[in-house]
Amino acid sequence: MRFVALTLLLGSGSVLADPHPGAGGAPFTVRDENPLLAGFGLPTAMPSHVAEGWAAGMDIFWGSTALLQDRDGEVLLVDAETREARVTLQRPISDRFAWQVQLPYRYTGGGNLDSFIDSWHDFFGLAEGVRPLLPDDQLNIIYVRDGARRLDIRSSANGLADIQAALGYRMHASAESALMAWLSVKLPTGDADKLTGSGATDVSLLLSGLHRLNERWSVFGQGAATWLGDGDLLADQQRSVVWSGMAGVSVQTWRGLSLKAQIDAHTAAYDSDLDFLNEAVVLTVGGDYRFASGWRLDLGVSEDLAVEHSPDVVFLLSLKQSW
Structure with a gap:
C-alpha cells in the first residue's frame, strides 16, 4: 500500500490554542493495536492545537x-487479547511550542473477551474466521518462516511500555482551523520479549490539522513518517520507515455530545507476505461528551477495514481535562 497524503483545508489568521473549547472536533487518540507492532513508535493522533x-x-x-x-x-x-492504558501529559512552552509525554502500560495474554467477541460477530453478522477452532481465552502467538520458528509466545506478560516524548510547533491557529508540526521520540523503556517495546528508539515527524466547517461539523487529519531503530522483534524483517495517516469527521449533536468517525492507516513495518505483518486500515467510530466542568469522555470501537491486517476489534475509553 502507498499512503496518500492528507490534504487539509485551513483558514487564515493567528491566535489561540482552542478556538471553541466546548465544540467537538478532537480525534480519537488511537493507533494500530496489533501486538506485534505495539512496541514500535507509530504515533497516535496528535493535537492540532494545545490548551493554554x-x-x-x-x-x-x-x-x-x-x-x-x-x-x-x-x-x-x-x-x-491486548490491554493498554496510556497516560498523556501536555503543556505549552511558549505561544508557539508545546511538549507532550505519553506513559503506556501494556498487557498481552489470553484475557476473557473471546465469548463476547463471538456474540458480537454473531449479532452483526460478521465473519468469525478461525475463532471457532481456537480455545477460548488462551494466548498463542506462533510465527514460522522457512521452517524456522521465529516467535513462540504462550505466556501472558505485562509491564511499562515504551515512553514517547514529543515537541510540537504551532504553525497556524485561527477561529476555524489549526495546524501543528510534531517531533516525537519513542524511548526503549519496554521489553520486546513481553511485547511492551521494540528494544529501539524510534523517531516520528508529523503534521496534525483540524478545520471547523461550521458550528457543528469539523474535519481533521494527520500525516506522519516514522524512522524505526534496530529493534529486537523479528529484527531481520523490520523495515526502517513506516508512513501513517489519519482522517476523520466530527459532528456536534446535542449539548456537549459529538459523534465521530475516523480512519487510520499505515504502511508495513515488516518484510512479509502475511496480511497481519503488512499495512493496515482501521475504522474507529463513537463519540465524545464534554462536561460543563471541562472533562471530556471518549467512547469508541475500532474495526479492521482491511480484514486480518489488524486486531478484530478494539474498544476504547478516554478521559481528558485541561486547566
Whole structure:
C-alpha cells in the first residue's frame, strides 16, 4: 500500500490554542493495536492545537485478535487479547511550542473477551474466521518462516511500555482551523520479549490539522513518517520507515455530545507476505461528551477495514481535562 497524503483545508489568521473549547472536533487518540507492532513508535493522533495550561488524559484500549495466516513459507497464528492504558501529559512552552509525554502500560495474554467477541460477530453478522477452532481465552502467538520458528509466545506478560516524548510547533491557529508540526521520540523503556517495546528508539515527524466547517461539523487529519531503530522483534524483517495517516469527521449533536468517525492507516513495518505483518486500515467510530466542568469522555470501537491486517476489534475509553 502507498499512503496518500492528507490534504487539509485551513483558514487564515493567528491566535489561540482552542478556538471553541466546548465544540467537538478532537480525534480519537488511537493507533494500530496489533501486538506485534505495539512496541514500535507509530504515533497516535496528535493535537492540532494545545490548551493554554496543563492538559492530561488517560486512554484505555482493550482489543482481541484471532487469526491463522499461511502464505509462501510463512505461517502465523495470533490468538491474543491486548490491554493498554496510556497516560498523556501536555503543556505549552511558549505561544508557539508545546511538549507532550505519553506513559503506556501494556498487557498481552489470553484475557476473557473471546465469548463476547463471538456474540458480537454473531449479532452483526460478521465473519468469525478461525475463532471457532481456537480455545477460548488462551494466548498463542506462533510465527514460522522457512521452517524456522521465529516467535513462540504462550505466556501472558505485562509491564511499562515504551515512553514517547514529543515537541510540537504551532504553525497556524485561527477561529476555524489549526495546524501543528510534531517531533516525537519513542524511548526503549519496554521489553520486546513481553511485547511492551521494540528494544529501539524510534523517531516520528508529523503534521496534525483540524478545520471547523461550521458550528457543528469539523474535519481533521494527520500525516506522519516514522524512522524505526534496530529493534529486537523479528529484527531481520523490520523495515526502517513506516508512513501513517489519519482522517476523520466530527459532528456536534446535542449539548456537549459529538459523534465521530475516523480512519487510520499505515504502511508495513515488516518484510512479509502475511496480511497481519503488512499495512493496515482501521475504522474507529463513537463519540465524545464534554462536561460543563471541562472533562471530556471518549467512547469508541475500532474495526479492521482491511480484514486480518489488524486486531478484530478494539474498544476504547478516554478521559481528558485541561486547566
